[in-house]
Amino acid sequence: EDVLVFAAASTTDALESLAPAFQQESGHRVRFAFGASSDLARQVMAGAPADAFLSADEAKLDLVERAGLVQAGSRVDLVSNRLVVVVPAGSALKVTGPADLKGLKRVMLAEPAAVPAGVYAKAWLTKAGVWADVAPRVVPAVDVRAALAAVEAGRADAGVVYATDAAGSKKVRVAFTVPEADAPRIAYPAAALTRGKAPEGGLAFVRFLQTEAARKEFRRLGFLDVSGVKAAPDASGHAATIDAGVPRAVPTPKSGAGTRKDAP
Amino acid sequence: MELSLRLPLARFTLEVEARFTSASVAVLGRSGSGKTSLLEVLAGLRRGATGRVVVDGRVLLDTSAGIDVPPEARRMGYVPQDALLFPHLTAGQNVRFGVRAGRPSRVDEAVHLLELEPLLHRYPVTLSGGEKQRVALARALATDPALLLLDEPLAALDVALKERVLPYLLRVRDEARVPLLYVTHQLGEARALAREALLLDGGAVKAVGPADTVLGTVARGLLTGEPEENILEGTLDHPAPGSTRLRVTEGLSLWVPDAPELSHGTRAAYAVPAEDILLSTGPLTGVSARNVLEGTVTKLEDAGAGECATHVDVAGIRWVVRLTHAAVRELSIAPGLRVYLAVKSSACRRLAQGARLSGPAAP
Amino acid sequence: MELSLRLPLARFTLEVEARFTSASVAVLGRSGSGKTSLLEVLAGLRRGATGRVVVDGRVLLDTSAGIDVPPEARRMGYVPQDALLFPHLTAGQNVRFGVRAGRPSRVDEAVHLLELEPLLHRYPVTLSGGEKQRVALARALATDPALLLLDEPLAALDVALKERVLPYLLRVRDEARVPLLYVTHQLGEARALAREALLLDGGAVKAVGPADTVLGTVARGLLTGEPEENILEGTLDHPAPGSTRLRVTEGLSLWVPDAPELSHGTRAAYAVPAEDILLSTGPLTGVSARNVLEGTVTKLEDAGAGECATHVDVAGIRWVVRLTHAAVRELSIAPGLRVYLAVKSSACRRLAQGARLSGPAAP
Amino acid sequence: MDEGLTGLVLFTVAVAALSTALILVPGVAAAYALARWRGPGRGVVETVLALPLVLPPTAVGLVLLELLARDSVLGRLLDAVGVEVVFTPKAVVLASAVMAFPLLVRSARAGFEEVDPRLVAVARTLGDTRMRAFFRVTLPLAWRGVLTGALLAFSRALGEFGATVLVAGNIPGSTQTLSLAIFQRTQVGQDAEALKLAGVAVVLAFGAMYVTEVVTRRRGARGLA
């Protein structure tokens, strides 16, 4: 059986380039379904036969885990990303800190109530104490890509996106990189799931993502290592550090609660 | 065939009570009198019709018994007034539309007779008016129907074609024993095809019966605008029983039947059927008719049915007298001839107030 | 009016060369002969027509000069064969469709004459065939057109209505000086309305000229199926110039004009116009006609135009002789009567091989 | 919330109605041209017109964004005259209009193709120019198709999401339509709220349908069985 991996859209390039290596190493063919993490989580909960899930934020994987669909002990925070402020390539705008966003007309954010990138951006600005002033200037985009596109078109003064997204575009310039210290903890957690057709393949893939070769590839594309990542995930290690804006985001499940009796 | 039906229409309700014994009925009536509606009811196409229809012993409609045979089971060969060809089919496909394998069909016959061979592959939009009508006729004939419902099927045909089609319809009627109901405005066509006739007027049956009778009298008035009756208005004068007269003009008085209920001097209108007048070229003496009027022939008109409408001016009033062509010939009647009209007083029928026939009135 | 046009159709090309001087032209021809197409070309509705059309001094079409006046500028009052009412408008709105403020209109007149008052608020779907035709006629009349193009506008009307509409059309023609081109299958209608006539056959002009001439001779043959000519076939016998005879049967020979190019014994066909035969009730002596044939009257048929088609059996061959009704009356001609036919040899026209008229042939 | 809902509904209806109204004239004109004109290159025109239908809405949105970009021809022009489109209600109208356009054109075209050209011909003999006949005969007779197209366009405008969200953003109180709001609620996991909004959308759809129904009601009928 092929291994089916659900992964946040922002990891497309990385995973696609890693796929051949995984196949060679494990003998499993891998297929990806990229999308918005929130959609992917919903799909998994509705019964999608995914073997592994790489989410752009912890809250989405929490939901899945709470539904008992995560293979026990497989969850791991894989990589981190960095938020950057981008401006149109020709823009002379100087951004030296969050406060500079206050005076702009339009600031693109992925939907701050739901989409991880937006959620993180909002958390950063809140922490910096400027959210109240920036909020009225915010244009909530459907996803990071849409936020980026608006800046590319020159129809927004600036946008807060992932460094990985900004790296791929020639039409924007990174005006400011949010220091790791100021940003909320950004983690892309991954886990093997129970209801796929190749559960052990899923587990193998999650393990593979933790190999140095995989990490190197992620880093090459601009991802960061997760600060304080533990090799063996521990439930207490990823207590939601941000307000995911999801009312159902409830306390983390107990370790091991994700195994179902009927799971293979 | 037994009809007893009602159908509400825009301005009146079509009400037909009639029973036919022959295999061919002409349906006549002025424009908008309900002819097409009647055919549609028979074909089972009209919603809202009530009553009873029996054709050839088969009850097709009996609303009181809850019977309403669907159109496809009625086997009516309906030729609509406006052809209504299927626009998505060629003429040939139209003709064959109702043909079913294993059932008799007269496609080839109809196609040949109606000269449709060169049109078979054409679509209706490019056909001429007469061509469409022929295709529609062939389409109905081809199905070998139990009754043909023909709504002016020859109206757009030239006379030559008509004269070939009419005998064919007669053959279908007689040899294949397919009865027909034939709507037409042409008395000639009606006479050629029909043994019985139904005359409609404003949705009501104006006359029904043997074709000769219906076509000869009432129909002519309604259809041709020619008065079948001479209408005379004047003042009544009845000094004593048995001597009532209608004074029409100075020079023209008419003995009419007694009307004791009407007082002397009353205005009244009388009708004298054109058929009931005797015409003579010599002075009339010793005839039983009480009225003898002298006048001059002004016009001779062919009235169909071998008859001739002879117009006679009597003291300024135009009378119409119906004579056979033979009589006209024998008496050498021609305009300008001095003639005498004999009118029995019993032939003078008093018209109720406002009760004139709906056809145009004379004189 | 001056027509010189070509229009390719499915089976033939319509080719009309004609010049009319009067204000009323009847267009006749069998079903599919091109009548409607001609009217459509005149109305400017047909793509692909070439040639020249001049009406009332206005050049409407001249393809060589690149002139093609658009339909809306032609001011043609076109009444299509199938009414073509606008289905989304009431009868009244249909009638007023072409009326423009500030331009003369005859709406009220037309509505009244065609008895449309009770129909004005109705939509076309619910109108009867004749009602639709009346609305279409009123719609065209109402615009006060420069030329009326009428395509069998009275076909679905009853005779009474027809007899009111015809005189009205004549009045429009004469008082309002609106010329008309009138398609009909009915000789009577054509005769009543038209001063000139155009007879089409398979897209070609078969005859054109004064109505009397066209309707009296050629048209009748083509339209009614009645042979206007007596066709005789036989063997030629010409011993010497000036004494050529056609032996038709044992008992019937006919002196015909010399035909030196044909050898003795050749089979040949001759046509003798029914009009060119003189009929007598007594033996004919001393007449200039070379052929005198004795026969018996078998049938008398009204042929319209005040004429009567008299069928005479001569030695087993049926001859048709055209006589006026007056003559029939004066001579007291009736079936069974012994009569004599005088046929001048010059009236016998030899038909080229296979060159019979397209109408059905006699005898 | 209910006050906000009213505003949302009004805005949504206004936007859908406006975008439908906006494309009505060009859409009907295009439909008519396509129904009549049988020249070459027609297939190409048709395909271009159908693009918004066959491409994923998001892609259409991206293309629109490109077209309106600050350094694009159109963008410069708009900037020059001081008209802001992107991320304003105008963008909502624009996106809905573009997405609805092919639906209108296709349906209207089918309507025009059903019109009997002989009726138009008769109108012209009665003195109507091509243009007048179009308005007095062709259009009224193609009405059913045109209205069906308009209804489809309006409904699509109500439901449009992908293209709109890209060029207009999902700004509550400014560019957020019912559709965007529903999406947002589902995104945030407020399914009950989303359902409620969906119910409102259904009512709107029903209203549009009802209006169309009343307008196209058949006039007279022969009363056939």
Add this chain to the structure above:
Amino acid sequence: MDEGLTGLVLFTVAVAALSTALILVPGVAAAYALARWRGPGRGVVETVLALPLVLPPTAVGLVLLELLARDSVLGRLLDAVGVEVVFTPKAVVLASAVMAFPLLVRSARAGFEEVDPRLVAVARTLGDTRMRAFFRVTLPLAWRGVLTGALLAFSRALGEFGATVLVAGNIPGSTQTLSLAIFQRTQVGQDAEALKLAGVAVVLAFGAMYVTEVVTRRRGARGLA
């Protein structure tokens, strides 16, 4: 890549064609019923049928997902008979079909409403049952509307994204259609690749249009100016 492209195109066409084919019979039946039946409750039926059009596709996708979820009634039923729908090509077909349905029904309905009932009546006098007359007269005469509807449905199926991505996922080689692939490429900023795929979609749309065109070509014409 080109081999993958061929597969993608074939899959997309197959899916769009299949979903159109799937809704053809029920859609045409619904359209006919709506065109003929003037009873009460009709507006409600119409609105329900139009839902996929007026709701944002994502919402429709979510509803479908809920309906087919493993623990839903329908989901259990499907599981019981061993039919997997969600995240299989079947789901793509299902989502496209649902989204395209209202387009087909509306257009086909307009087509049916143009059919002269008198022609159907004549067919019945010629021995056709209601059913036979439907297939021999009504349907051929409503052809233009039905085909327009089918074309719209097919095009929509080509372009469908929002609902599909939710119930079928965006799984290359399994559920990814051209539309999903285009979306994915734009997501990753591979605009050139996205454009190329969009070009392919346009060619498909053109093909569909062309086929429809050929099929609906008018038969004969009076040759009016």
